[in-house]
Amino acid sequence: MAARGRRFGRPQPGFQAKKDEPAxxxxxxxxxxxxxxxxxxxxxxxxxxxxxxxxxxxxxxxxxxxxxxxxxxxxxxxxxxxxxxxxxxxxxxxxxxxxxxxxxxxxxxxxxxxxxxxxxxxxxxxxxxxxxxxxxxxxxxxxxxxxxxxxxxxxxxxxLDQLPEDLGNLLYLEDLDLSNNELTSLPCGIGGLSKILKLNVANNKLKSLPPEIATMNALRQIDANHNEISSLPAQLGTLTKLEQLYLRHNKLTVLPVLTDCISLKELHVGNNQISVMTAEHVSQLPAISVLDLRDNKLAKLPEEIAQLQALERLDVTNNDLPGLPYKLGTINTLKSIVVDGNPMKSIRRDIIMRGTQEIKKYLRSRIEEPTDGSGDSTTGVQSTEGQSGVIGGPKDGINAHEVCQFKSLDYSNKKCNHVPEEVWKVALEGEVTSINLSKNCFTELPEGVMLVSDHLKELNLGFNRLSSLHSDIGLYFKLTTLDLRNNQLTDLPSDMSSLKEMREIILSCNRLVKLPAVIFKFPKLEILFANDNKIESIDADGIKQLSCLATLDLQNNNIGQVPPELGLCKQIKSLQLSGNSFRIPRPAILAKGTNAILDFLKGRIAE
CATH class of the missing domain: 3.80.10.10 (Ribonuclease Inhibitor)
Structure with missing residues (x-):
């Protein structure tokens, strides 16, 4: 404790202080x-x-x-x-x-x-x-x-290659960092650290963690990355206040079942040899927001992973996954799915390249309607009445509870040109952010969409019979994703210039002869699909205005010339131009990919 008032006698006559100043x-x-x-x-x-x-x-x-x-x-x-x-x-x-x-x-x-x-x-x-x-x-x-x-x-x-047992006597210790040493084990006495919040033992040579870790019940964070841990004590699962657990770069073959870690928000077990994740694992992670499973040997993720309604990031890079559970797409909080390095068979590569939101949309679209008439909790659509929360008849029914829970209305593949009023009422009460009206017979924008425009971010009107869009679409100010593929559109209304949050628009398989000018008014646009139309020219100046544009697909159109100025659009990471009538760039250059195309075009400016 700091103490004022330490007093000494005044120096006596003849007192000589040391003149040599300490170095x-x-x-x-x-x-x-x-x-x-x-x-x-x-x-x-x-x-x-x-x-x-x-x-x-x-x-x-x-x-x-x-x-x-x-x-x-x-x-x-x-x-x-x-x-x-x-x-x-x-x-x-x-x-x-x-x-x-x-x-x-x-x-x-x-x-x-x-x-x-x-x-x-x-x-x-x-x-x-x-x-x-x-x-x-x-x-x-x-x-x-x-x-x-x-x-x-x-x-x-x-x-350090060992620690004293007495370390456990530090009853008030909250932060202990032992990382980057030569430790092969931790003393049993470490269990006495009952108030410790952070334990860092990363970059050692630990083979295991002691069972006594169960008594360190105040722990919030454990970092044991880069060790030689092949198994974990069951007692680890009793740490009810644990929020972050780092076990990357170890020798784990089995993912621990963390029975009572109800506060765990981040689990990092990448770079191990884990081959199985079960429904039991998932059921014990109610608060998880970050799940890092990268660089393991997982061949399947359990369907129950969709129960992780707080999940924000899922990293399964470099595993053996052929696909993902379709219900994963229904987790509204999920902002990042990283799947590179997997032998994906059920998800096309182009969908993966478009990012998380496109993957989620694809997964949701694959949730099929049950054919036995009994209803299935894996779908966003119910096919029978008489169940709690079901609105509509056997053909057009939706589950009101799921609409509100996932803030998503899936009214696709109904072959209809009208949405019942009670369905819009459910969507309004649920404050839905995503609406799927694809694979129907709409010839115009359904009026009911305006009811939910205050919250709407994603709208899918693909595979309908739209020849034009009503100007009201310019009032959906929060819209980020618009899917209009497989319709009969020749242009887009200029009123859409108000959609400043638009990030992705899909215009594939329509009747466009040029890119609608309003598209160049979307400052945040990242993805533009306009393949399989009748587009005759490329507006390079307009595209240069889209500073965030990363993906541009103009395949299978009638483009007769590619302007060299397009080579200045370095923001584009994926450019698809094949299937058009131009002769320059040659197919050999197109085959080399986006960077080669842009470099070639830029070189032609000087010429």
């Missing part, structure tokens, strides 16, 4: 430290610490040789040193004289060349933070266990 430490620095209680000597290339530092609150200071009558400059009335920073020097040891600083609450000696720590550390009863990281320590003395008030201990980046 690297100016007297004025020590004087200021006596006032503030803090001393920072980092980055001074010190090989040893001058005795004046250890005796800063004991010896009569240099300035005492001149007696000052200034009431504000009483050297004998000082603050005990509470914070000492000796980081980034060349220290090989710390003197036992550190015991002369009993008020220390912070000691930072990271980034030195320490090979040992003094036993005197055990006497610093007020020490709360100790940082000895980035040194050459091969062991931690048992005296560390005597520092009863220690809350933070950082020993990362040393050469």
């Amino acid at each position: 690297g430490v100016h007297a004025s620095i020590l004087k200021q430290a006596r006032k503030s209680g803090q001393l920072n000597l980092s980055g001074r290339s010190l090989q040893t610490i001058p005795d004046t530092v250890w005796r800063i609150n004991i010896d009569v200071p240099e300035e005492a040789k001149t007696v000052s009558m200034d009431a504000d400059d009483k050297w004998w009335d000082q603050t005990d040193l509470t914070k000492l920073i000796l980081a980034s020097n060349l220290l090989t040891s710390i003197s036992d004289d550190i015991s002369n600083l009993p008020a220390l609450s912070v000691l930072d000696v990271h980034d030195n060349q320490l090979e040992s720590l003094p036993e005197a550390l055990g006497g610093l009863e007020n020490l709360q933070k100790l940082d000895v990281s980035r040194n050459k320590l091969k062991s931690i003395p048992s005296c560390i266990g005597k520092i009863q008030n220690l809350k933070s201990l950082h020993v990362e980046n040393n050469q």
Whole structure:
């Protein structure tokens, strides 16, 4: 504790203070430290610490040789040193004289060349933070266990191969970092750390975690990445407050069933050898938002993964997955699905390249209507009445509960040209953000869509009979995705220029002879599909205005010439131009991909 009022006798006549100033430490620095209680000597290339530092609150200071009558400059009335920073020097040891600083609450000696720590550390009863990281320590003395008030201990980046059992005596420790050492095991006594919040043991040689981890019931975060862990204790699942668990780059063959980890938000088990994930695993992860399963051997994900209604990121990169559960597309919170490096058979490559939202839309579209008339919870459409929440008849029924739960109305493949009023009422009450009206017989924009325009973000009108769109579509201000494929459109209304949030528009298989001018008014547009139309020319100046455009598909049109200026549109990452009548660029260049096409076109500008 800092204590003012430490008093010494006034210097007697004849008193001679030492004139030799300690190397690297100016007297004025020590004087200021006596006032503030803090001393920072980092980055001074010190090989040893001058005795004046250890005796800063004991010896009569240099300035005492001149007696000052200034009431504000009483050297004998000082603050005990509470914070000492000796980081980034060349220290090989710390003197036992550190015991002369009993008020220390912070000691930072990271980034030195320490090979040992003094036993005197055990006497610093007020020490709360100790940082000895980035040194050459091969062991931690048992005296560390005597520092009863220690809350933070950082020993990362040393050469430790074992830990003392006494470490478990640090009853108030909240943060323990042991990463980047040579540890092969953790002592059983570590279970005594009942108040610890963060445990970092990454980049060691651990084969397992001790069962005693169950008693560390305050843990919020465990980082055990980059070890040799092949199995985990069942007791790990009892940590009810655990929020983040990192187990990447280990030797796990089985994913742990975390029975009571009800607070777990992030589970990182990538780069292991896990081959199975079951419904039981999923059922124990009610709060999970990040699920990292990349670089494993998973051949299947359970359908129950759709129950993870807080899931925001799913990474299954480099597994053996041939497909994804269709219901995965119904998780509204899911913002990122990463599936690269899998032998996907049920999802086309072009869909995967378009990103998460396109994958989700595709998965939802594959949820089929049951044929046995009994209804199925895997679909967004119910085929029988008489069940709770079902609106409409056997052919046109929807499940009101699912519409509200997923904020999505799927009224596709009904072969109808009208949506019942009660269906729109359900959509309005559920504040739906996504509507699928594809594969019907609509000849114009259904009036009921206007009822839900305040929340609508995704609208699918593909595979209908639309020859034009009503100008009201310009009032759907939150719209980000619009699917108009397989209709009879020749243009789009200029009123759509108000759709400033539009990110994706699909105009494939219509009757366009040019790209609608209004498209160039969408500042956030990322994806544009206009393949299989009758487009005759490319408006390069218009496309250059779309600074976010990443995917442009103009395949199978009547384009007779590709303007060289298109080569300046470096924002485009995927450009598809095959199936047109132009001769330049040649097919050989088209086959080399987007970058080659753009470079070729840019080169023609100079010509």
